[in-house]
Amino acid sequence: MIQLTASPTSALVDEPIHIRATGLNPFQVVVFVASMKNEKGNLFVSQAFYRANEVGEVDLEHASALGGDYVGVHPMGLFWSMKPEKMLTRNIKRRVMNSPDLVELKLYDLNKSSFPFAKSKDIPKASLTVERWYVAPGVTRTQVRDGRIRGALFIPPGAGPFPAIIDMFGAAGGLIEFRASLLASRGFATLALAFIDYEELPSDSEELDLEYFEEAVNFLLRHPKVLGPGIGIVSVCKGAELGLSMAIHLKQITAAVLINGTNFVFQNIQKYHGQVKQPLPFIPELISRNALGLVEFRHFVGDPRDEAVRPFLLPIEKAQGQFLFIVGEADKNIHSKICAEHAIERLKSNGKNNWALLSYPGAGHLIEPPYTPVCYASWVSNVPILWGGEVIPHAAAQEHSWKEIQKFLRKHLLPRPTSHL
Incomplete structure (x- = not known):
C-alpha cells in the first residue's frame, strides 16, 4: 500500500518537515507535487521527480530529486520552490493569527500521469495536507495605536521579561507582520512597525521623522514584559536604511540586523530633533x-x-550597538553587498569592530524566513520589480541567515551569565 507521510503535519513555517513515500515499486519514478493558495486565492505550486530505492521508498531527507523545480537533495525543496501561477505574485502572509497556510502534498506515478502534474486531473497515489503556522501557541498580538505609533506588538507566552525587537520592511509601506510573529514565536517581544502608507501614516512622505522611531523604541521599552535596557532591530531594504539611522541616533539600539539596505539616505529626507539629512537625488x-x-x-x-x-x-561610526549585515550577492534592487562592505570599512577605519557580515552568493533582495516560496520578482505599486536571486542558493541563504539572526539577537540582547569564582 502506497503511503505519503509528513512529520510534523502542523508546525511553524520556519520548521522543517520530514516527508516520505513508502509502498512503491523498487526504483519506481514518482512525482511529488506541493500546492498552496494564499489569502488572496493565488495558487503556488512546485513539483519534483524522484526514484524510489530498492525497497520502494523515497525519503526526502536523503533522496535526490532528478528534476522538476529543483535537482539534488533538498528536504524542504517542495516548499521553497513553489512558484505563483499568476506571475509576479509575492506571498505575503497578512493574517498571521489563527490562520495557517495549508500546503497540499500529492504523489503521482510518473508513468501514468498527464503533464503538467501540478494541474493533473489524475487521482494521486497518495495525498495529505500540512499546516504552516506563522505564530506559536500562546503568542499574543496587540494592535498598536499609541500616539503617532502604528503597528502590531507580539509577546511570547510566559512571564518574561523578553528581549525586544522592532521589525521593519521596505518602502512599499503598510504593516507586514509575518516576521514579527515568528520572532515572537522564538522568544522575542516584537513590534512590527509601520512607517508609511498605513492608517493615518502618509502614503508617500518626502520626510521621515526619526523621532517617530524613537517614540516606538520608548513605547517598547515601557512594556512590562520587555527586558531592556536595549532593544534590537530586524530590517530590510528601506527599513534597513532607517534601522541604521536609528542605531546611529538612539543609544537604546543594542543590536541591528540590516538586510539588503543602503548605508546612505535615499529618496526621503530624514529629520531628527532639528537635524536634517538630505537624500540622494533621484x-x-x-x-x-x-x-x-x-x-x-x-x-x-x-x-x-x-x-x-x-x-x-550615514555616519555609522557614531553607533554604539552591534551590527549584523545580511546581503544577497545577486540583489538586483540595491548594491547591498557594496553598501555593507563600505559601511564596514568606515567602521574599521574608525577603530570599530562592532559588526558581522553574512554575504550569500546567488541570493537576491528578499531574504526572508526559511521554507517560504522564493520571490524573484513581484509587483509593487503597479511596478514589476526585479529582486534577483537563484532559487536554491537563495533558499539556503534564508535557512542559514534565520538561525544566525536569532543567535546574534540573543547574544547582544540577553544579559551575559556572570561567572562565580
Missing part, C-alpha cells in the same frame, strides 16, 4: 529594465563608492 534615467521588462533599481538607487553619493552617507 536620477530616473538610471532605472533599467531587463529583457522581461522587470525594473532593476540597483543603479538608480546609487553606489556608495561614487563621489556623488558621499554627502549622503
Whole structure:
C-alpha cells in the first residue's frame, strides 16, 4: 500500500518537515507535487521527480530529486520552490493569527500521469495536507495605536521579561507582520512597525521623522514584559536604511540586523530633533529594465563608492550597538553587498569592530524566513520589480541567515551569565 507521510503535519513555517513515500515499486519514478493558495486565492505550486530505492521508498531527507523545480537533495525543496501561477505574485502572509497556510502534498506515478502534474486531473497515489503556522501557541498580538505609533506588538507566552525587537520592511509601506510573529514565536517581544502608507501614516512622505522611531523604541521599552535596557532591530531594504539611522541616533539600539539596505539616505529626507539629512537625488534615467521588462533599481538607487553619493552617507561610526549585515550577492534592487562592505570599512577605519557580515552568493533582495516560496520578482505599486536571486542558493541563504539572526539577537540582547569564582 502506497503511503505519503509528513512529520510534523502542523508546525511553524520556519520548521522543517520530514516527508516520505513508502509502498512503491523498487526504483519506481514518482512525482511529488506541493500546492498552496494564499489569502488572496493565488495558487503556488512546485513539483519534483524522484526514484524510489530498492525497497520502494523515497525519503526526502536523503533522496535526490532528478528534476522538476529543483535537482539534488533538498528536504524542504517542495516548499521553497513553489512558484505563483499568476506571475509576479509575492506571498505575503497578512493574517498571521489563527490562520495557517495549508500546503497540499500529492504523489503521482510518473508513468501514468498527464503533464503538467501540478494541474493533473489524475487521482494521486497518495495525498495529505500540512499546516504552516506563522505564530506559536500562546503568542499574543496587540494592535498598536499609541500616539503617532502604528503597528502590531507580539509577546511570547510566559512571564518574561523578553528581549525586544522592532521589525521593519521596505518602502512599499503598510504593516507586514509575518516576521514579527515568528520572532515572537522564538522568544522575542516584537513590534512590527509601520512607517508609511498605513492608517493615518502618509502614503508617500518626502520626510521621515526619526523621532517617530524613537517614540516606538520608548513605547517598547515601557512594556512590562520587555527586558531592556536595549532593544534590537530586524530590517530590510528601506527599513534597513532607517534601522541604521536609528542605531546611529538612539543609544537604546543594542543590536541591528540590516538586510539588503543602503548605508546612505535615499529618496526621503530624514529629520531628527532639528537635524536634517538630505537624500540622494533621484536620477530616473538610471532605472533599467531587463529583457522581461522587470525594473532593476540597483543603479538608480546609487553606489556608495561614487563621489556623488558621499554627502549622503550615514555616519555609522557614531553607533554604539552591534551590527549584523545580511546581503544577497545577486540583489538586483540595491548594491547591498557594496553598501555593507563600505559601511564596514568606515567602521574599521574608525577603530570599530562592532559588526558581522553574512554575504550569500546567488541570493537576491528578499531574504526572508526559511521554507517560504522564493520571490524573484513581484509587483509593487503597479511596478514589476526585479529582486534577483537563484532559487536554491537563495533558499539556503534564508535557512542559514534565520538561525544566525536569532543567535546574534540573543547574544547582544540577553544579559551575559556572570561567572562565580
